Amino acid sequence: MGDKAILFNTHIDVANLDKHRYDSLHFTVALNHAETLEHLVMRVLAFSLVPDGIPHFTKHPNSTDTPDIYTESYEANYGFWINIGMPEIKQLKRASKSAEHVIIFMLKDRKWLEDNQLQLIGLSNLTIISLSREFISELSYSLDRSIHWSVVLDGKKLSVSDQHQFYSTEIDDFHSVEEEELLH
Template sequence: MALKPTIYKLRISLSDLNRNYYDTLNLTIAQHPSETLERMMARVMAFCLNADPELCFTKGLSEVEQPDIWHKSLEQDTLLWIDVGEPTAERLKKAARSAKQVKVYSFNAKSSTWWQQLPSKSKQLPIIFWQFDWQEITRLASFVERTMDMSVTITEQSAYVTTSNNEIELHWQALS
Protein backbone atom coordinates (compact mmCIF):
# COMPACT_ATOMS: atom_id res chain seq x y z
CA MET A 1 0.00 0.00 0.00
CA ALA A 2 1.34 3.41 -0.98
CA LEU A 3 2.03 5.98 1.69
CA LYS A 4 -0.26 8.98 1.68
CA PRO A 5 0.83 12.60 2.03
CA THR A 6 0.53 14.41 5.34
CA ILE A 7 -1.77 17.43 5.11
CA TYR A 8 -0.92 20.75 6.78
CA LYS A 9 -3.15 23.81 7.00
CA LEU A 10 -1.43 27.16 7.33
CA ARG A 11 -3.02 30.57 7.71
CA ILE A 12 -0.39 33.16 6.88
CA SER A 13 -0.72 36.88 7.43
CA LEU A 14 1.67 38.12 4.74
CA SER A 15 3.22 41.58 4.50
CA ASP A 16 5.68 41.87 1.62
CA LEU A 17 7.17 45.32 2.01
CA ASN A 18 9.36 44.83 -1.07
CA ARG A 19 6.35 44.51 -3.39
CA ASN A 20 3.72 46.34 -1.30
CA TYR A 21 1.72 43.09 -1.28
CA TYR A 22 -0.45 42.29 1.74
CA ASP A 23 -2.68 39.24 2.02
CA THR A 24 -3.96 36.47 4.23
CA LEU A 25 -3.02 33.13 2.70
CA ASN A 26 -4.99 30.02 3.59
CA LEU A 27 -2.74 27.23 2.37
CA THR A 28 -3.40 23.51 2.42
CA ILE A 29 -0.09 21.77 1.85
CA ALA A 30 0.41 18.10 1.09
CA GLN A 31 3.77 16.88 2.36
CA HIS A 32 4.88 14.04 0.08
CA PRO A 33 5.94 10.93 2.07
CA SER A 34 9.55 11.41 0.91
CA GLU A 35 9.60 15.17 1.61
CA THR A 36 11.24 16.60 4.72
CA LEU A 37 9.66 19.35 6.82
CA GLU A 38 12.60 21.55 5.82
CA ARG A 39 11.77 21.20 2.13
CA MET A 40 8.09 21.78 2.79
CA MET A 41 8.82 24.99 4.68
CA ALA A 42 11.21 26.13 1.94
CA ARG A 43 8.25 25.66 -0.45
CA VAL A 44 6.05 27.73 1.86
CA MET A 45 8.62 30.53 2.02
CA ALA A 46 9.09 30.48 -1.78
CA PHE A 47 5.31 30.76 -2.08
CA CYS A 48 5.25 33.74 0.29
CA LEU A 49 8.07 35.50 -1.58
CA ASN A 50 6.12 35.24 -4.83
CA ALA A 51 2.56 35.41 -3.49
CA ASP A 52 -0.08 36.29 -6.03
CA PRO A 53 -3.77 35.34 -6.26
CA GLU A 54 -2.99 33.05 -9.24
CA LEU A 55 0.05 31.34 -7.69
CA CYS A 56 -0.50 27.72 -6.68
CA PHE A 57 1.28 24.62 -5.46
CA THR A 58 1.48 21.78 -7.97
CA LYS A 59 1.65 18.04 -7.36
CA GLY A 60 5.38 18.64 -6.86
CA LEU A 61 7.29 15.48 -6.05
CA SER A 62 4.33 13.39 -7.18
CA GLU A 63 4.53 14.80 -10.73
CA VAL A 64 8.09 15.20 -11.99
CA GLU A 65 7.02 17.19 -15.06
CA GLN A 66 5.73 20.05 -12.90
CA PRO A 67 7.55 22.59 -10.74
CA ASP A 68 6.81 22.90 -7.02
CA ILE A 69 4.88 26.13 -7.53
CA TRP A 70 3.59 27.86 -10.63
CA HIS A 71 1.53 30.71 -11.96
CA LYS A 72 -0.42 29.87 -15.10
CA SER A 73 -2.20 32.33 -17.39
CA LEU A 74 -5.83 31.89 -18.40
CA GLU A 75 -4.49 30.37 -21.63
CA GLN A 76 -2.52 27.86 -19.50
CA ASP A 77 0.87 29.36 -20.36
CA THR A 78 3.33 29.04 -17.49
CA LEU A 79 4.16 32.58 -16.40
CA LEU A 80 6.25 31.58 -13.36
CA TRP A 81 7.95 28.25 -12.62
CA ILE A 82 9.40 27.81 -9.12
CA ASP A 83 11.54 24.85 -8.12
CA VAL A 84 12.70 24.24 -4.56
CA GLY A 85 15.91 22.30 -4.05
CA GLU A 86 18.78 21.57 -6.39
CA PRO A 87 17.37 20.73 -9.84
CA THR A 88 19.46 19.09 -12.52
CA ALA A 89 20.84 21.00 -15.49
CA GLU A 90 18.34 19.20 -17.76
CA ARG A 91 15.42 20.25 -15.57
CA LEU A 92 16.64 23.86 -15.58
CA LYS A 93 16.77 23.85 -19.40
CA LYS A 94 13.24 22.47 -19.55
CA ALA A 95 11.99 25.10 -17.09
CA ALA A 96 13.63 27.92 -19.06
CA ARG A 97 11.93 26.69 -22.27
CA SER A 98 8.55 26.15 -20.57
CA ALA A 99 8.04 29.35 -18.60
CA LYS A 100 8.33 33.08 -19.04
CA GLN A 101 10.11 33.36 -15.66
CA VAL A 102 11.93 30.71 -13.60
CA LYS A 103 13.11 30.88 -10.01
CA VAL A 104 15.01 28.29 -8.00
CA TYR A 105 15.16 28.33 -4.20
CA SER A 106 17.95 26.14 -2.87
CA PHE A 107 17.77 25.46 0.84
CA ASN A 108 19.86 22.64 2.23
CA ALA A 109 23.36 22.08 3.56
CA LYS A 110 24.65 20.98 0.13
CA SER A 111 23.37 24.04 -1.77
CA SER A 112 26.80 25.60 -2.20
CA THR A 113 28.25 22.35 -3.56
CA TRP A 114 25.33 21.97 -5.98
CA TRP A 115 25.85 25.54 -7.18
CA GLN A 116 29.60 25.04 -7.71
CA GLN A 117 29.02 21.81 -9.67
CA LEU A 118 26.20 23.21 -11.81
CA PRO A 119 27.43 23.61 -15.40
CA SER A 120 28.14 27.22 -16.34
CA LYS A 121 25.64 26.96 -19.23
CA SER A 122 22.88 26.32 -16.69
CA LYS A 123 23.92 29.35 -14.66
CA GLN A 124 23.60 31.49 -17.81
CA LEU A 125 19.98 30.51 -18.43
CA PRO A 126 17.38 33.22 -17.72
CA ILE A 127 16.76 31.84 -14.23
CA ILE A 128 16.89 33.59 -10.87
CA PHE A 129 18.70 31.47 -8.27
CA TRP A 130 18.23 32.02 -4.52
CA GLN A 131 19.64 30.22 -1.50
CA PHE A 132 17.93 30.09 1.88
CA ASP A 133 20.07 29.72 5.00
CA TRP A 134 19.98 25.99 5.89
CA GLN A 135 20.14 26.46 9.67
CA GLU A 136 17.28 28.97 9.58
CA ILE A 137 15.14 26.67 7.41
CA THR A 138 15.84 23.83 9.88
CA ARG A 139 14.74 26.01 12.78
CA LEU A 140 11.62 27.14 10.90
CA ALA A 141 10.75 23.48 10.22
CA SER A 142 10.93 22.79 13.96
CA PHE A 143 7.96 25.17 14.46
CA VAL A 144 5.61 23.19 12.22
CA GLU A 145 2.25 22.00 13.47
CA ARG A 146 -0.47 20.32 11.40
CA THR A 147 -2.65 23.44 11.72
CA MET A 148 -0.96 26.74 12.42
CA ASP A 149 -1.16 30.50 12.11
CA MET A 150 1.90 32.39 10.93
CA SER A 151 2.83 35.97 10.29
CA VAL A 152 5.43 36.64 7.59
CA THR A 153 6.88 40.11 7.05
CA ILE A 154 9.26 40.38 4.10
CA THR A 155 11.72 43.23 3.69
CA GLU A 156 14.89 43.34 1.61
CA GLN A 157 16.32 39.78 1.65
CA SER A 158 14.85 38.61 4.92
CA ALA A 159 11.54 37.53 6.34
CA TYR A 160 10.46 37.83 9.94
CA VAL A 161 8.30 34.78 10.69
CA THR A 162 6.25 34.40 13.86
CA THR A 163 3.99 31.61 15.04
CA SER A 164 2.05 31.37 18.28
CA ASN A 165 5.13 30.11 20.16
CA ASN A 166 8.17 30.95 18.04
CA GLU A 167 9.84 33.54 15.86
CA ILE A 168 12.75 33.62 13.46
CA GLU A 169 14.32 35.92 10.93
CA LEU A 170 14.95 33.99 7.71
CA HIS A 171 17.53 35.15 5.15
CA TRP A 172 18.28 34.31 1.55
CA GLN A 173 20.88 35.38 -0.95
CA ALA A 174 21.16 35.50 -4.69
CA LEU A 175 23.42 32.87 -6.24
CA SER A 176 25.55 34.23 -9.04
Protein backbone atom coordinates (compact mmCIF):
# COMPACT_ATOMS: atom_id res chain seq x y z
CA MET A 1 0.00 0.00 0.00
CA GLY A 2 2.88 2.40 0.76
CA ASP A 3 4.27 2.05 -2.78
CA LYS A 4 1.36 3.85 -4.46
CA ALA A 5 2.02 7.22 -6.04
CA ILE A 6 0.12 10.30 -4.90
CA LEU A 7 -1.43 12.25 -7.77
CA PHE A 8 -1.50 16.03 -7.99
CA ASN A 9 -3.86 17.83 -10.38
CA THR A 10 -1.93 20.79 -11.67
CA HIS A 11 -2.90 24.05 -13.36
CA ILE A 12 -0.08 26.49 -14.02
CA ASP A 13 -0.24 29.85 -15.75
CA VAL A 14 3.25 30.64 -17.03
CA ALA A 15 4.61 34.01 -18.12
CA ASN A 16 8.16 34.21 -19.43
CA LEU A 17 8.42 37.98 -19.79
CA ASP A 18 11.74 37.97 -21.62
CA LYS A 19 10.56 35.55 -24.33
CA HIS A 20 6.99 36.92 -24.41
CA ARG A 21 5.78 33.35 -23.84
CA TYR A 22 2.48 32.86 -22.03
CA ASP A 23 0.98 29.43 -21.42
CA SER A 24 -1.69 27.78 -19.38
CA LEU A 25 -0.72 24.21 -18.50
CA HIS A 26 -3.01 21.50 -17.15
CA PHE A 27 -1.54 18.13 -16.19
CA THR A 28 -1.47 15.44 -13.55
CA VAL A 29 1.83 14.61 -11.88
CA ALA A 30 2.62 11.73 -9.53
CA LEU A 31 4.67 11.89 -6.35
CA ASN A 32 6.45 8.55 -6.45
CA HIS A 33 7.10 6.63 -3.23
CA ALA A 34 10.87 7.30 -3.36
CA GLU A 35 10.46 11.01 -4.20
CA THR A 36 10.44 14.00 -1.84
CA LEU A 37 8.00 16.89 -2.07
CA GLU A 38 10.95 19.17 -2.86
CA HIS A 39 11.88 17.02 -5.86
CA LEU A 40 8.26 17.07 -7.06
CA VAL A 41 8.13 20.87 -6.75
CA MET A 42 11.34 21.16 -8.78
CA ARG A 43 9.89 18.82 -11.45
CA VAL A 44 6.70 20.88 -11.69
CA LEU A 45 8.67 24.14 -11.97
CA ALA A 46 11.03 22.67 -14.57
CA PHE A 47 8.09 21.30 -16.57
CA SER A 48 6.44 24.71 -16.61
CA LEU A 49 9.63 26.46 -17.74
CA VAL A 50 10.57 24.23 -20.70
CA PRO A 51 11.57 26.79 -23.33
CA ASP A 52 10.33 25.05 -26.48
CA GLY A 53 8.42 21.97 -27.51
CA ILE A 54 5.90 19.82 -25.66
CA PRO A 55 7.37 18.55 -22.39
CA HIS A 56 6.84 15.00 -21.15
CA PHE A 57 7.50 13.46 -17.74
CA THR A 58 9.34 10.15 -17.79
CA LYS A 59 7.74 7.27 -15.93
CA HIS A 60 10.66 6.80 -13.54
CA PRO A 61 12.09 10.09 -12.27
CA ASN A 62 15.55 9.85 -10.69
CA SER A 63 16.64 7.22 -13.20
CA THR A 64 20.23 7.66 -14.34
CA ASP A 65 19.39 6.50 -17.86
CA THR A 66 16.49 8.83 -18.67
CA PRO A 67 15.68 12.48 -18.07
CA ASP A 68 13.05 13.54 -15.54
CA ILE A 69 11.45 15.67 -18.27
CA TYR A 70 12.11 15.72 -22.00
CA THR A 71 10.95 17.08 -25.32
CA GLU A 72 11.15 15.14 -28.56
CA SER A 73 13.45 16.05 -31.42
CA TYR A 74 13.99 15.09 -35.04
CA GLU A 75 17.71 15.88 -34.79
CA ALA A 76 18.63 13.90 -31.64
CA ASN A 77 17.03 11.44 -29.22
CA TYR A 78 15.77 14.41 -27.19
CA GLY A 79 15.28 18.11 -27.84
CA PHE A 80 15.56 18.98 -24.15
CA TRP A 81 16.85 16.56 -21.51
CA ILE A 82 15.90 17.99 -18.12
CA ASN A 83 16.98 16.51 -14.81
CA ILE A 84 16.35 17.51 -11.23
CA GLY A 85 19.17 17.39 -8.69
CA MET A 86 22.92 16.90 -8.93
CA PRO A 87 23.67 14.22 -11.50
CA GLU A 88 26.93 12.35 -11.96
CA ILE A 89 29.23 13.96 -14.52
CA LYS A 90 29.16 10.67 -16.46
CA GLN A 91 25.36 10.98 -16.71
CA LEU A 92 25.65 14.59 -17.90
CA LYS A 93 28.08 13.60 -20.64
CA ARG A 94 25.74 10.83 -21.80
CA ALA A 95 22.78 13.24 -21.76
CA SER A 96 24.79 15.84 -23.66
CA LYS A 97 25.36 13.33 -26.47
CA SER A 98 21.67 12.29 -26.57
CA ALA A 99 20.02 15.71 -26.54
CA GLU A 100 20.20 19.06 -28.26
CA HIS A 101 19.97 20.84 -24.88
CA VAL A 102 20.52 19.59 -21.34
CA ILE A 103 19.09 21.54 -18.40
CA ILE A 104 19.72 20.63 -14.78
CA PHE A 105 17.49 22.14 -12.09
CA MET A 106 19.12 21.88 -8.70
CA LEU A 107 19.16 23.45 -5.27
CA LYS A 108 21.93 26.01 -4.87
CA ASP A 109 25.19 24.23 -4.13
CA ARG A 110 28.20 26.37 -4.93
CA LYS A 111 30.62 23.66 -3.78
CA TRP A 112 29.27 21.14 -6.33
CA LEU A 113 29.51 23.72 -9.11
CA GLU A 114 33.05 24.72 -8.11
CA ASP A 115 34.19 21.10 -7.80
CA ASN A 116 32.78 20.17 -11.22
CA GLN A 117 33.10 23.39 -13.20
CA LEU A 118 36.08 22.30 -15.30
CA GLN A 119 34.32 19.08 -16.34
CA LEU A 120 31.11 20.99 -17.12
CA ILE A 121 32.69 23.59 -19.38
CA GLY A 122 33.21 21.09 -22.20
CA LEU A 123 29.47 20.33 -22.35
CA SER A 124 28.41 23.01 -24.81
CA ASN A 125 24.68 22.25 -24.63
CA LEU A 126 24.41 22.32 -20.81
CA THR A 127 22.58 24.82 -18.61
CA ILE A 128 22.42 24.49 -14.84
CA ILE A 129 19.66 26.37 -13.01
CA SER A 130 20.16 26.72 -9.26
CA LEU A 131 17.19 27.60 -7.06
CA SER A 132 17.12 28.65 -3.41
CA ARG A 133 16.48 25.90 -0.85
CA GLU A 134 14.19 28.24 1.09
CA PHE A 135 12.12 28.97 -2.01
CA ILE A 136 11.63 25.26 -2.79
CA SER A 137 10.95 24.43 0.87
CA GLU A 138 8.27 27.12 1.12
CA LEU A 139 6.55 25.86 -2.03
CA SER A 140 6.77 22.27 -0.77
CA TYR A 141 5.30 23.18 2.59
CA SER A 142 2.31 24.93 1.00
CA LEU A 143 1.72 22.19 -1.60
CA ASP A 144 -1.85 21.02 -2.06
CA ARG A 145 -3.12 18.00 -4.04
CA SER A 146 -4.67 20.52 -6.41
CA ILE A 147 -1.81 22.78 -7.48
CA HIS A 148 -2.83 26.11 -8.98
CA TRP A 149 0.18 28.34 -9.55
CA SER A 150 1.01 31.45 -11.51
CA VAL A 151 4.70 31.27 -12.49
CA VAL A 152 6.53 34.34 -13.78
CA LEU A 153 10.07 34.35 -15.12
CA ASP A 154 11.45 37.87 -15.48
CA GLY A 155 15.17 37.88 -16.22
CA LYS A 156 16.74 35.98 -13.34
CA LYS A 157 13.76 36.43 -11.04
CA LEU A 158 11.35 33.50 -10.65
CA SER A 159 8.05 34.17 -8.90
CA VAL A 160 5.28 31.74 -7.99
CA SER A 161 1.94 32.62 -6.49
CA ASP A 162 -0.73 30.25 -5.34
CA GLN A 163 -4.16 31.02 -3.93
CA HIS A 164 -2.64 32.09 -0.60
CA GLN A 165 0.90 33.41 -0.99
CA PHE A 166 3.59 34.87 -3.23
CA TYR A 167 7.09 33.31 -3.44
CA SER A 168 10.10 34.72 -5.23
CA THR A 169 13.76 33.87 -5.77
CA GLU A 170 16.72 34.85 -7.87
CA ILE A 171 17.95 32.16 -10.26
CA ASP A 172 21.63 31.31 -10.21
CA ASP A 173 22.66 29.72 -13.44
CA PHE A 174 25.75 28.31 -15.08
CA HIS A 175 25.70 28.31 -18.87
CA SER A 176 27.89 26.45 -21.26
CA VAL A 177 25.75 27.70 -24.12
CA GLU A 178 24.62 31.11 -25.20
CA GLU A 179 22.28 32.49 -22.52
CA GLU A 180 19.69 33.82 -24.95
CA GLU A 181 19.14 30.34 -26.41
CA LEU A 182 17.42 28.95 -23.34
CA LEU A 183 15.44 30.43 -20.48
CA HIS A 184 16.02 34.08 -21.29
